[in-house]
Amino acid sequence: MEFSKHQLDPTVIIIFGGSGDLNKRKLIPALYNLFLDKYLPDNFQVIGLGRTEFSDEDYRNMLREEVSQYSRRGITDDKVWNAFSQHIEYFIMDVMKKESFQQLDTKIGSLEDTWGVKANRLFYLSVAPQLFSTIATNLASTQACHDLECSRIVIEKPFGHDLESARELNKLLTELYDEKQIFRIDHYLGKETVQNILTFRFANTIFEPLWNRNYIDHVQITVAETVGVEGRGAYYEGSGALRDMVQNHVLQLVSMIAMEPPINLDADEIRNKKVDVLKAVRIMEEEEVDKYAIRAQYDKGWIKGKKAEGYTEEEGVDPESTTETYTAIKFNIDNWRWQDVPFYVRTGKRMGDKCSVITIQLRKPPHRAFTKDYNASREPNRIIINIQPDMGITIRFQAKRPGIYHILNPVEMVFDYQQSYDAEPPEAYEALLLDAIEGNAALFMRADQVEEAWKVVMPILDKWDKNGKHALPKYSSGSWGPQEADDLLKLEGHEWINPKATNVKETVIEENDQHPKKGITNLHIYENKDDLSYSAAELFVRKAREAVDSKGRFVVCLTGGSSPKGMYELLKQEPFINQVPWNKTYVFWGDERPVPIEDKDSNAGMSYQALLNDVPVPRDHIFPIHGELRADIAALQYEESLQEFFQGMSPRFDLILLGMGADGHTASLFPHVPFSHKSMTWVKEMWVEKMDTYRISLMPQLINQAECIAFMAFGEQKADALHEVLEGEYNPEEYPAQLIKPEDGELHWFVDHLAAAKLNKANS
Numbered sequence: 001m002e003f004s005k006h007q008l009d010p011t012v013i014i015i016f017g018g019s020g021d022l023n024k025r026k027l028i029p030a031l032y033n034l035f036l037d038k039y040l041p042d043n044f045q046v047i048g049l050g051r052t053e054f055s056d057e058d059y060r061n062m063l064r065e066e067v068s069q070y071s072r073r074g075i076t077d078d079k080v081w082n083a084f085s086q087h088i089e090y091f092i093m094d095v096m097k098k099e100s101f102q103q104l105d106t107k108i109g110s111l112e113d114t115w116g117v118k119a120n121r122l123f124y125l126s127v128a129p130q131l132f133s134t135i136a137t138n139l140a141s142t143q144a145c146h147d148l149e150c151s152r153i154v155i156e157k158p159f160g161h162d163l164e165s166a167r168e169l170n171k172l173l174t175e176l177y178d179e180k181q182i183f184r185i186d187h188y189l190g191k192e193t194v195q196n197i198l199t200f201r202f203a204n205t206i207f208e209p210l211w212n213r214n215y216i217d218h219v220q221i222t223v224a225e226t227v228g229v230e231g232r233g234a235y236y237e238g239s240g241a242l243r244d245m246v247q248n249h250v251l252q253l254v255s256m257i258a259m260e261p262p263i264n265l266d267a268d269e270i271r272n273k274k275v276d277v278l279k280a281v282r283i284m285e286e287e288e289v290d291k292y293a294i295r296a297q298y299d300k301g302w303i304k305g306k307k308a309e310g311y312t313e314e315e316g317v318d319p320e321s322t323t324e325t326y327t328a329i330k331f332n333i334d335n336w337r338w339q340d341v342p343f344y345v346r347t348g349k350r351m352g353d354k355c356s357v358i359t360i361q362l363r364k365p366p367h368r369a370f371t372k373d374y375n376a377s378r379e380p381n382r383i384i385i386n387i388q389p390d391m392g393i394t395i396r397f398q399a400k401r402p403g404i405y406h407i408l409n410p411v412e413m414v415f416d417y418q419q420s421y422d423a424e425p426p427e428a429y430e431a432l433l434l435d436a437i438e439g440n441a442a443l444f445m446r447a448d449q450v451e452e453a454w455k456v457v458m459p460i461l462d463k464w465d466k467n468g469k470h471a472l473p474k475y476s477s478g479s480w481g482p483q484e485a486d487d488l489l490k491l492e493g494h495e496w497i498n499p500k501a502t503n504v505k506e507t508v509i510e511e512n513d514q515h516p517k518k519g520i521t522n523l524h525i526y527e528n529k530d531d532l533s534y535s536a537a538e539l540f541v542r543k544a545r546e547a548v549d550s551k552g553r554f555v556v557c558l559t560g561g562s563s564p565k566g567m568y569e570l571l572k573q574e575p576f577i578n579q580v581p582w583n584k585t586y587v588f589w590g591d592e593r594p595v596p597i598e599d600k601d602s603n604a605g606m607s608y609q610a611l612l613n614d615v616p617v618p619r620d621h622i623f624p625i626h627g628e629l630r631a632d633i634a635a636l637q638y639e640e641s642l643q644e645f646f647q648g649m650s651p652r653f654d655l656i657l658l659g660m661g662a663d664g665h666t667a668s669l670f671p672h673v674p675f676s677h678k679s680m681t682w683v684k685e686m687w688v689e690k691m692d693t694y695r696i697s698l699m700p701q702l703i704n705q706a707e708c709i710a711f712m713a714f715g716e717q718k719a720d721a722l723h724e725v726l727e728g729e730y731n732p733e734e735y736p737a738q739l740i741k742p743e744d745g746e747l748h749w750f751v752d753h754l755a756a757a758k759l760n761k762a763n764s
Contacts, residue, residue, distance in 0.1 A: 007041065008039075008040065008041040008120070008437060008438065009041060009117070009118075009119065009120050009150075010041055010042075010043035010044065010112075010115045010117055010119040010120070011040070011041055011043075011044045011045075011119055011120040011121075011122065011437050012044070012045050012047065012108050012111055012112075012119050012120070012121050012122070013031070013044065013045070013046045013047070013122045013124065013433075013437075014047045014049065014104065014108070014121065014122065014123045014124065015027060015046065015047065015048050015049060015124045015126055016049050016095065016123070016124065016125050016126060016127050016131075016135055017049070017050065017125070017126035017127040018047070018048025018049045018050045018059075018090065018091075018126075019048065019050040019052045019054070019059075019062075020050075020126055020127070022126045022156070023048065023126050024062075024063060024066035024070070025066060025070045026070070026187075026427075026429045027124065027126065027429060027433070028046070028063050028066065028067055028088075029066070029067045029070045029071035029072075029427070029429075030426075030427055030429035030430040030433050031046060031084075031433065032067050032071055032073070032076070032081075032084055033071060033072065033073060033426065033427065033430050034430055034433065034434060035080075035083075035084045035087075036073065036080060036084075037426075039434055040437075043115045043117075043119070044087055045087050045088075045089065045111055046087055046088045046089070047089055047090075047091050047104075047107070047108075048063075048088065048089070048090045048091070049090075049091050049092075049093045049095075049104070050090070050092065050093065051092065051093070051094060052092075053092060054090045054092075055090070056088070056089050056090055059088070059089075059090035060085040060088055063085075063088065064076055064081055064085065067081075072424060072427060091104065091107065095127075095131060095134060095135050095138065096134065097138075098138050098141055098142075100138075101138045101139055101141065101142045101144065102142055104142075104144060105142045105143055105144040108121060108144060118147070118150060119150065120150050120151075120152075120437055120439075121144065121145065121147070121150055121151040121152070122151075122152050122154065122433075122436055122437055123139060123144075123145060123151070123152065123153045123154065124154045125153065125154060125155050125156060126156060127156075129158055129159075129161075132155060132169060133169065133172055136153065136172065136173055136176055136177075137172070137176065139153070140176035140177065145177065145181070148178050148180065148181060149439075151181060152181050152182075152183055152436055152439065153173075153177060153181060153182055153183065154183045154185055154436055155173075155182065155183065155184050155185065156185055157184075157185070157186060157248050158239070158243065158244070158248070159184050159248070159445070159450050160450070160454065161238070161243070162454060162458065162461065163451065163454035163455060163458050166450050166451055166454050167451060170447040170450065170451065173447075174447060179446065179447060180439075180441065182447070183436050183441060183444040184444055184445040184446070184447075184449075184450060185432055185436075185444060185445075186248050186249060186252055186444075186445060187428045187429060187432065188248075188249040188252060188253065188356075188387075188428070189252055189428075189432070189443040189444070190427075190428030190429060190430075190431040190432040190435075190443060191356075191387055191388065191391075191428045192391055192417065192425040192426070192428075192431075193385060193386065193387045193388075193391045193392070193393075193417075194253065194256065194387055195431070195443070196385075196393070197256045197257065197358075197385065198256065198262075198265075198270075200385070200393060201261075202261050202262070207383075208261065210362065211337075212337045212338070213337060213338055213339055213340060213341050214363075215362050215363055216341055216360055216361070216362055216363065217341070217361045217362060217363045217364075217380065217494075218341060218342045218343070218344060218361050218492075218494055219254075219257060219258075219341065219342070219343045219344065219358070219359070219360050219361070220344045220345075220346075220358070220359040220361070220496065220497055221250055221253050221254065221257075221343070221344070221345045221346070221357075221358050221359075222345075222346050222347070222355060222356070222357050222359075222496075222499075223245055223249060223250055223253075223345075223346075223347040223355075223356045224346075224347065224348055224351040224352070224353060224354060224355050224356075224480075225348070225349050225350070225351060225354055226303050226304070226350065226351060226352075226353060226354045226478075227349060227350070227354075228298065228308065228309075228311065228314060228325075228349050228350050228477075229311070229314050229316075229317070229325075229349065231315060231316075232316070233314040233315050233316030233317040234316035234317075235316075236317075236323065236325075237316065237317060237318060237321060237323050239323075240295075240323045240324045240325070240327075241295070241324050241325055241326055241327045241347050241348060241349070242295070242324060242327050242457055242460060242461060242464075243457075243461070245347040246327060246329065246345060246347060246457060247453050247454060247456075247457045248445075248453065249347075250345045250347060251278065251281075251453045251456060251457075252274075252445075252453075253358060253387075254277065254281075254331065254333075254343055254345065255274035255275075255277045255278060255449075256274065257343075257358060257360070258277045258280075258333055258337070258338055258343070259273040259274050259276070259277050260273050260276065260337070261273075265442060266442070267440060267441040267442040267444075268441075268446075270442045271441075271442070271445075271446045271449060274449060275446070275448050275449050275452055276335075277333065277335075278449065278452035278453055278455075278456060279452055280333045280334050280335040280338070281331055281332070281333055281334075281456045282331070282332040282333070282334050283455065283456065283459055284459045284460060285459070286459065286462075286463055286466075289459060289460050289463035289464075290463070292329060292330040292488070293327065293328075293329045293330075293460045293463075294326075294327060294328040294329070294473070294482065294484045294485045294488055295324035295326065295327050295464060295472055295473075296324060296325070296326040296327075296348075296472055296473040296474060296475050296481065296482040296484065296485070297310070297311045297312065297321070297323070297324060297325050297326070297472045297473075297474055297475075298310060298311050298325050298326065298348070298349055298350040298474070298475055298476075298477050299311075299474040299475065299476055299477065300313070300476070300477060301350070301476035301477030301478045301479065302476075302477065302478045302520060303350060303477055303478050304478075308350055308477035308478065309477075310474070310477070311323075311325050311349075311350075320469060322464075322467075322468070322469055322470065322471075322472055324464075324472060325348060325349045325350065326346070326347070326348030326349070326351075326475060326481055326482070326485075327346065327347060327348070328344070328345070328346035328481060328484075328485035328488055329344070329345050329346075329460070330342050330343070330344055330488060331343040331344075331345065331456070342492065342494075344488070344489060344494070344496075346481060346485060346496070348475070348481055350477040350478065351478075351479065351480060351481065352478055352479060352480045352498065352499075352520075353499055354388070354389060355386070355387075355388065355389065355499045356386075356387035356388045357384060357385065357386050357387060357499060358384070358385040358387070359382055359383070359384050359385075359497050360382065360383040360384075360385075361380050361381075361382050361494075361497075362380055362381040362382065362383070363380070364380050379396075379398075379409075379410050379649055379650060381395075381396055381397050381398070382394075382395075382396040382497075383395055383396075384396070384497075390416070390418075391416075391417040391418075391425065392414060392415050392416040392417055393414075393415045394412050394413070394414045394415070395412065395413045396410050396411070396412050396413075397410065397411065397413070398410055398411075399411045401643050401680065403636075403639065403640045403643055404640060409643070409646070409649065409650060409651075409680075410650060411679075411680065412679075431443070432444070478520055480496065480498050481496075498744045499744070520746070520747070521726070521747045521748075521749060522746065522747065522748045522749070523726070523749050523751070523756075523759075524748060524749065524750050524751070525751055525752070525753060525756045525759075526750070526751070526752050526753070527752065527753055528752055528753075529566055529714040529715075529752050530566060531752075532566070532712065532714055532750045532751065532752050533566030533567040533569075533570055533712075533750075534570060535750060536564075536567045536657075536710060536712055536750045537567045537570040537571050537576050539655075539708075539710055539748060539750075540556075540567065540571060540576075540580070540655065540657075540710075541571075541576055541579045541580055543556075543654055543655045543707070543708050544556070544579075544580045544581060544585060544654070544655075545579070545580075545581065546654075547654040547655075547707070548581045548584050551654075552584065553584045553585075553586060554580075554581060554584055554585045554586065554654050554655075555585075555586045555588070555652075555653050555654050555655075556585060556586070556587055556588070556653065556654060556655045556656075556657070557587075557588045557589060557590050557653045557655070557656040557657065557698070557703075557706075558587060558588070558589055558590070558603075558607050558611075558657055559589070559590050559591070559603065559657045559658050559659050559667070560589070560591075560592075560593075560602070560603025560604070560606045560607065560659075561603070561606075561659045562659075563659030563660075563712040563713065563714070564610075564657055564659065564712055565606075565610050567657075567712065568607065568610035568611035569610060569611075571611055571615065572611055572614040572615050577615060580615070582615050582616045582617045583616060583617075583618060585617050585621060586621045586622075586623070586645070587607075587612065587617060587621060587622045587623065588623050588642070588653070589603055589604055589607070589623075589624060589625050590656060590657070590658060590667040590697065590698050590703070591603065591625075591667040591668035591695060591696060591697040591698065592604065592624070592625035592627045592634070592668075592695070592696045592697075593627055593693075593695060594627050594628075594631055594634075594693055594694050594695070594696070595627045595628065596627060596628035597624055597626075597627070597628070599627075602627060603625075604624035604625065604627075623638075623641050623645065625638050625696050626638075627696065631685035631694035631695075631696055632685045634685065634696050635683045635684050635685040635696050636683075638683045638696065639681075639682050639683040642682055642683070642702075650705055651682060651702055651705065652705045652706060652707060653705075653706040653707065654706070654707045654708065655706070655707065655708045655709075655710065656703055656706045656708070656709045656710070657710050657712070658703075658709060658710065658711050658712070658737075658740065659711070659712055659713065660711055660713045660718060660721060660722070660725070660737045661718075661721070662717045662718055662720075662721055663721060664721040664724060664725055664734065664735030664736060664737050664738075665736050665737070666711070666736055666737040666739075666740060667697045667698055667703070668686060668688070668695035668696065668697030669686075669697060669700065669736035669737075669739065670686075670688050670690075670695075670736065671733065671734050671735070671736060672733060672734070673686050673687070673688055673689070674686075675697070675699060676699060677701070678701075679701050681699050681701070682698060682699055682701075682702040683696065683697070683698055683699065683702075684696075684697065684699055700739040700740060703740055704739075704740065704741060704742050704743050704745075705742075705743055705745075706742060706745050707745045707746070708742075708745055708746045708747075708748070709740060709742055709745065709746070709747050709748070710748045710750060711737070711740075711747075711748065711749045711750065711751075712750045712751075713749070713750075713751045713752075713755045714751060714752040714754065714755050715752070715754055715755060716754040716755070716757065718751075718754075718755040719754065719755055719756070719757045719758045720758060721735060721737070722749075722751060722755050722756065722758070722759065723758040723759055725737045725738050726749070726759060727759060727760055
């Protein structure tokens with residue numbers, strides 16, 4: 001954890017499970033990188049242990065292939081690998097036989113004789129948990145691990161299956177070894193951003209005074225994976241998300257966020273403070289579990305454009321399984337600093353994206369001096385710690401937007417590892433292995449930490465076991481979990497903060513999925529444009545009703561051109577006209593031509609003629625772009641209109657309607673026409689050379705904040721562009737429609753079979 005200022009002593013690293021996946025994918029690549037960076041001593045040896053027969057040369061060749069695939073350095077260099085591999089050997093061993101351990105001790109002793117010095121001995125148990133006790137006992141029966149200063153034993157998770165088994169394993173280990181020899185590893189604690197939490201909190205006076213119940217409203221921790229059980233169904237059936245992730249990784253993150261300031265970075269000092277947090281976590285009563293601990297299983301769905309099976313359809317999984325693949329829990333910490341501050345944690349497989357993120361949401365200001373509407377919601381300040389895959393820390397606060405009106409909206413200060421440093425951060429196992437070699441246990445769990453974490457989750461596990469075969473809620477693969485998890489936060493007026501969606505081109509799905517998902521491109525293909533328009537009108541109605549039900553108003557952004565005309569004509573007829581809450585609808589436009597509204601080319605004028613003149617939308621709820629003004633003035637005034645309307649909140653439309661041209665343009669974002677990429681620029685005028693005119697358009701950074709975006713495209717003239725936008729290389733300069741990828745919203749494409757003719761998905 002701390003920078004090593006001294007040359008390491010000679011070291012022997014003995015890896016039980018030397019031919020296993022963890023060693024091949026994590027341990028050896030980590031040691032290779034430490035060797036490259038000259039952190040390992042001159043005299044070191046890695047001994048891989050296993051029952052599979054390998055010659056040293058075959059073993060090294062096998063490891064080289066894995067290192068080239070899994071190391072952050074990529075394909076190994078011949079010269080460097082040859083130098084590193086001379087420090088690797090393989091030893092065939094049966095861990096059930098004590099004499100094998102005597103032979104191992106003799107082998108290590110011969111290395112020490114060659115070096116002429118006593119070596120550090122690191123025994124790494126990269127094996128199934130049921131072998132921990134056997135290996136620890138047989139190892140202790142020799143002299144191999146008797147030196148308290150030089151010998152260490154590293155135990156992988158899971159450390160126990162429940163509190164009782166964890167206590168039994170701790171009892172055995174502490175009878176055989178001194179606690180300072182035992183390194184219980186949790187790779188999450190080796191991640192660069194996790195280690196930076198201590199620095200962020202305790203090396204900066206501007207944050208620690210705010211780090212308490214007086215200023216923090218609540219904390220959210222999300223650890224999400226896109227993978228399922230990946231052929232490990234039989235193992236996962238005996239584990240589940242609570243045991244697999246919450247008991248160790250997630251509660252360790254809670255401890256680091258909530259711990260008191262340490263006096264120094266001594267291992268026991270830091271671990272004492274973390275144990276204090278776990279002891280303060282309120283233990284749930286049986287009747288509280290169903291209210292504050294949600295469990296669910298992933299169902300079939302879509303992950304990055306590929307169909308995914310449900311958990312109970314996976315190999316090795318009981319079709320009637322009640323093992324959770326997702327859990328969301330509200331924890332309370334009963335101490336002076338955190339009383340009444342909820343810690344919401346969630347983890348799951350097959351979720352919308354892979355990420356680990358901690359969000360600290362601060363309380364709202366006690367007095368709103370900067371708003372005319374005292375009922376308007378204000379987006380709160382947040383501190384966001386991204387652990388993976390993007391590493392960094394973001395602070396969100398309010399600032400005044402440029403303009404005549406005194407309008408506030410959130411801006412961000414971002415510390416991003418990739419932008420700030422040229423050096424590539426080490427993998428978690430690199431940091432942890434080096435600490436173990438040095439004997440620094442600060443990032444490893446102590447016996448009492450493990451047991452206190454089990455105490456926190458045991459009431460939940462016991463209640464779930466008591467519930468037996470009760471059906472679990474389901475969540476679609478590719479979503480952010482079940483509705484029950486959203487309801488958990490709504491109990492106290494909160495909502496989950498989901499990360500931004502990934503590139504939409506990777507997440508196109510077919511039209512037959514009945515449950516549109518956030519961050520996924522939902523592709524709807526129809527025989528003709530009449531069916532297309534009808535389905536788009538149904539979406540319009542649904543989004544209008546959902547928005548009014550949840551927020552009291554529906555804010556929609558219309559488009560011009562021929563694409564939406566059929567939908568507009570339907571919306572002013574039965575049954576749709578009576579299904580839309582028009583009196584609570586607010587209308588904006590995505591772009592405009594430089595003409596007055598009376599002109600036949602005006603997007604707003606077309607919308608009035610096709611729809612707005614015939615539906616009861618209050619006229620003061622309609623906000624057209626004034627194309628008759630000079631383009632830069634029209635853009636500035638429209639941005640000010642948005643500022644005033646949204647009153648300091650992020651300008652998030654409930655629905656944005658878009659068309660796409662045969663050249664791949666959308667709104668007034670045309671190929672090879674430069675525009676502002678600044679995050680806080682919402683509206684801009686742009687000179688379109690081929691049209692010899694200015695156009696006014698919303699910027700992608702504003703459009704992508706929408707709850708829902710719907711494209712409409714029909715006709716064979718759109719086929720080439722649609723194929724490139726959805727399935728081609730990412731080239732937004734050539735096909736600007738690729739820029740539209742919602743940060744956390746639904747994206748729908750309503751197309752006819754002519755426009756879809758060249759899509760691989762439509763023809764597969």
